[in-house]
Amino acid sequence: MEEIFRYVGSNYPTILKLTIQHLYLVSISVGAAILTGVPLGILITKDKKLADAILYIASVIITIPSVAMFGLMIPVLSLINRGIGFWPAAIAIFLYSQLPIIRNTYTAINNIDPALREAAKGMGMSDWQRLGKVEIPLAVPVIMAGVRMAVVMNIAVATIAVYIGAGGLGTIINEGITGTNSVKLIVGAVAVSLLAIIADYLFLFIQKLLTPVGLRGAMS
Amino acid sequence: MIRLENLTKHFEVPGKEPVIAANNISMEVGKGEICIFLGPSGCGKTTALKMINKLIPKTSGKIYIDGKDTDDLDPITLRRKIGYVIQQIGLFPNMTIEENICVVPDLLKMDKKQSRKKARELMEMVNLDPNIFLKRYPRELSGGQQQRIGVIRALAADPPVMLMDEPFGAIDPINREVIQDEFLKMNAELGKTVLFVSHDIDEAIKMGDKIAIFREGVLEQCDTPDEILTNPANSFIKDFVGADRALKRLKLINVTEAIMPFRMAVKSDDPLDKVAEKMRSRNAHIAVVVGPRGRARGYITKEEIKGDDTGIVSEYLDPIPGTIHENDSLHDAVSQMYAHASDWLPVVDDDGAYKGYITQHTVASLLGETPRKRGDKII
Numbered sequence: 001m002e003e004i005f006r007y008v009g010s011n012y013p014t015i016l017k018l019t020i021q022h023l024y025l026v027s028i029s030v031g032a033a034i035l036t037g038v039p040l041g042i043l044i045t046k047d048k049k050l051a052d053a054i055l056y057i058a059s060v061i062i063t064i065p066s067v068a069m070f071g072l073m074i075p076v077l078s079l080i081n082r083g084i085g086f087w088p089a090a091i092a093i094f095l096y097s098q099l100p101i102i103r104n105t106y107t108a109i110n111n112i113d114p115a116l117r118e119a120a121k122g123m124g125m126s127d128w129q130r131l132g133k134v135e136i137p138l139a140v141p142v143i144m145a146g147v148r149m150a151v152v153m154n155i156a157v158a159t160i161a162v163y164i165g166a167g168g169l170g171t172i173i174n175e176g177i178t179g180t181n182s183v184k185l186i187v188g189a190v191a192v193s194l195l196a197i198i199a200d201y202l203f204l205f206i207q208k209l210l211t212p213v214g215l216r217g218a219m220s
Numbered sequence: 221m222i223r224l225e226n227l228t229k230h231f232e233v234p235g236k237e238p239v240i241a242a243n244n245i246s247m248e249v250g251k252g253e254i255c256i257f258l259g260p261s262g263c264g265k266t267t268a269l270k271m272i273n274k275l276i277p278k279t280s281g282k283i284y285i286d287g288k289d290t291d292d293l294d295p296i297t298l299r300r301k302i303g304y305v306i307q308q309i310g311l312f313p314n315m316t317i318e319e320n321i322c323v324v325p326d327l328l329k330m331d332k333k334q335s336r337k338k339a340r341e342l343m344e345m346v347n348l349d350p351n352i353f354l355k356r357y358p359r360e361l362s363g364g365q366q367q368r369i370g371v372i373r374a375l376a377a378d379p380p381v382m383l384m385d386e387p388f389g390a391i392d393p394i395n396r397e398v399i400q401d402e403f404l405k406m407n408a409e410l411g412k413t414v415l416f417v418s419h420d421i422d423e424a425i426k427m428g429d430k431i432a433i434f435r436e437g438v439l440e441q442c443d444t445p446d447e448i449l450t451n452p453a454n455s456f457i458k459d460f461v462g463a464d465r466a467l468k469r470l471k472l473i474n475v476t477e478a479i480m481p482f483r484m485a486v487k488s489d490d491p492l493d494k495v496a497e498k499m500r501s502r503n504a505h506i507a508v509v510v511g512p513r514g515r516a517r518g519y520i521t522k523e524e525i526k527g528d529d530t531g532i533v534s535e536y537l538d539p540i541p542g543t544i545h546e547n548d549s550l551h552d553a554v555s556q557m558y559a560h561a562s563d564w565l566p567v568v569d570d571d572g573a574y575k576g577y578i579t580q581h582t583v584a585s586l587l588g589e590t591p592r593k594r595g596d597k598i599i
Binding site for chain 1: 273275295296297298299300304306308309310311312313314315316323324327357358359373374383
């Protein structure tokens with residue numbers, strides 16, 4: 001125990017640097033996934049067949065083990081000289097984030113009471129106005145739940161990214177494994193876990209903040 | 221105001237004959253009229269309604285609003301000029317009541333101050349306190365309150381036309397009566413042209429200036445409630461309005477229309493011989509005893525006072541069987557007569573002053589007469 005504190009005490013600049021690297025990787029990738037996944041999730045509500053196909057592909061992607069996914073990235077990205085490091089890791093995390101974000105967006109928009117859609121249409125809202133004034137505000141809590149899931153999941157996935165040279169907190173764990181240093185191993189594992197837990201609560205808070213006041217209390 | 225010309229809708233069914241949901245519907249609704257689209261489910265009444273605001277595209281035919289062909293308007297512009305109320309209410313849960321009411325004014329970029337003021341006025345018209353409700357959210361309101369907001373939301377941009385798709389269908393019967401009355405009162409003031417879908421014949425009779433009855437996409441009859449009840453165009457309509465259609469007419473006729481042409485008011489100290497003479501000359505069966513403030517105190521009958529030429533009225537006074545207000549319908553009057561096992565009722569005004577009386581006989585003969593236009597007096 002004492003050794004752990006001593007390690008943290010003397011290495012905290014490194015730990016901090018790796019944590020920031022870790023977060024940077026996850027936030028850029030999930031951020032990009034929100035920008036593409038939310039519009040895609042809305043788009044596929046227009047077409048059931050397309051929705052089934054997209055959700056199927058996203059489900060297949062999420063089942064690929066992360067080590068295998070990184071392995072697949074290397075030869076492809078080597079073509080543009082980005083075979084290892086930040087890019088393959090970011091792209092893998094981006095792909096893993098698609099399912100929770102697309103699926104939650106799709107479900108949220110699809111589950112909006114058809115009466116609201118009819119009222120909005122009948123009152124003379126254009127499709128965009130309906131989306132902006134009614135559908136998205138009502139879907140935000142569920143979309144944010146998907147984002148939260150993607151973030152927490154990918155904080156774990158990003159740990160593996162150390163094997164393709166993307167850095168992050170996985171570095172400490174890797175050093176712990178290769179050097180059979182249980183202190184490093186524990187510090188790395190605890191740091192990743194803490195990060196995931198904090199992110200989970202943070203996004204839960206954001207989710208509640210973005211829930212329209214008229215819906216608060218109606219859902220837990 | 222609204223004219224439908226050969227309005228037709230075919231729904232394509234893959235591999236089958238298309239379903240004809242509306243077949244050559246032609247009709248006209250005048251400015252300020254409430255027209256009820258009535259019929260069993262699947263008769264095409266809702267389809268006909270939704271073609272007017274282009275929620276359902278028509279197959280052929282023409283729709284004119286205020287003489288203008290709606291083909292020339294894009295759906296969004298058209299819909300903003302037409303109030304729309306649906307059975308499921310459809311208030312936006314993410315918006316306050318005020319924001320909900322002001323949706324269309326805001327879409328039309330109307331002056332915000334003006335539209336917020338209008339929202340308050342409309343809320344007062346449906347007896348909801350704006351200070352309490354404007355900043356609340358829909359889920360904090362009861363179903364009846366929500367639908368009141370649904371109705372005034374449709375009125376907020378002051379559209380000349382309202383389309384209402386079974387607006388009060390999901391509200392409990394007691395609240396429904398209240399909200400129907402409120403709407404009638406409100407529209408008497410606002411004078412909107414209203415098309416109103418219903419499957420409830422009683423609601424149609426109560427709310428409609430006109431009733432359009434549909435069956436399998438065909439408009440079977442479009443006329444005043446009175447005309448439809450008295451002269452149903454065919455056996456379908458006869459069955460649809462029900463075997464008690466004569467009784468249903470009672471709701472359409474006001475007590476004042478059945479009141480006897482003479483009051484037969486006497487005082488309690490009037491001598492009987494004079495009263496008997498008065499009754500004989502009018503061929504009246506009863507006389508109503510009126511107190512100093514004009515209220516009915518009791519009554520006497522011709523039989524009771526027969527042969528007594530020396531007494532006064534008060535010796536034979538019977539208590540009155542209840543009273544009916546002059547603005548009530550004959551339906552309520554007849555119901556009271558049966559409740560009190562009486563064949564007559566004194567009619568009173570707002571102050572409780574005696575105005576005259578009605579008898580079961582006059583009611584029955586009124587129902588037997590040919591239909592009248594609303595407001596025409598029989599007597």
